[in-house]
Amino acid sequence: MGDCPCGKNRTGAGMMQTHFDAIVVGAGPAGVSAALTLRARNKSVLMCYSDQGALKTAHRVDNYPGMPRMPGEEMLRIFHAQCEEAGVVMYPHAVRQMLPMGDTVSVMAGEELFTASCAILCVGVVRQSRIPGETEYVGRGVSYCATCDGMFYRGKKIAVISAYHEGVEECNFLASLAGETCYFSEKKHDRAGLADNVLVMDGRVTEILGDGKHVTSVRAGDEEFPVDGVFILRPATPPDQMIPGLALEDGAIWTDEGFATNLPGVFAAGDCTGMPYQAPVAAGQGNAAALSAVRFLDQK
Structure with missing residues (x-):
């Protein structure tokens, strides 16, 4: 496994930590906000992400509080540095598969398998044209x-x-x-x-x-x-292909008012839950989803 920036991902034996309170998928405004909120509530957090996303290619973001007229790539750099400082374990690999399994969620990212007590999907909008025959034969070749x-x-x-x-x-x-x-x-x-x-x-x-x-x-x-x-x-897997049984609505991940999906222990926030596609909105949703996840964890 590649090196992680945060030293808190190591156990006493020097092995990499593989179980977390929460796994956040995505490192844009929603994912970063969710991860920081979870850390503020003293939860262990793994953030899995690919080097993609709408914010990275944004020439300039004008409406994010405290970061006036900032290029998207620079904003992401600041976000990620803040996550590392807060103790979020950063793992820069795309999630290929996620399986809710009773009291845990199993996540395959890169070539590693992680587990967590809950997960928050902040994967943005995955715009990909599927190859004819692709959807028909998923799981059948x-x-x-x-x-x-x-x-x-x-x-x-x-x-x-x-x-x-x-x-x-x-x-x-x-x-x-x-x-x-x-x-x-x-x-x-x-x-x-x-x-x-x-x-x-x-x-x-x-x-x-x-x-x-x-x-x-x-x-x-x-x-x-x-x-x-x-x-x-591909750099990102559409959510319904990543997680069997995940409910969508008009192509976006369905959530309730607390940003919980139809799958126990799985939450979602940001652009992947539908419009409007705005960084400040995504950050607010990430915070709200994390607070719901904290309540879920504390009740277990």
């Missing part, structure tokens, strides 16, 4: 998590569709298991470091095909490539 599902394809032929540089590392892990690994780029990115046994394919996958029960092949250009499975590696 289509996966978003190399660590979760790679073992099921040992010795088999797989296609890896990646849209960012971190996908190279995950592809190499899959290539160590699969019999044959074909790598397709969904977007231009640095592919240096791919293992020698990975076949780099030309063209983009335009369709995932199957027999109605399971994936059988992918189409790229005019060619069809038979495969046993397809791993789609």
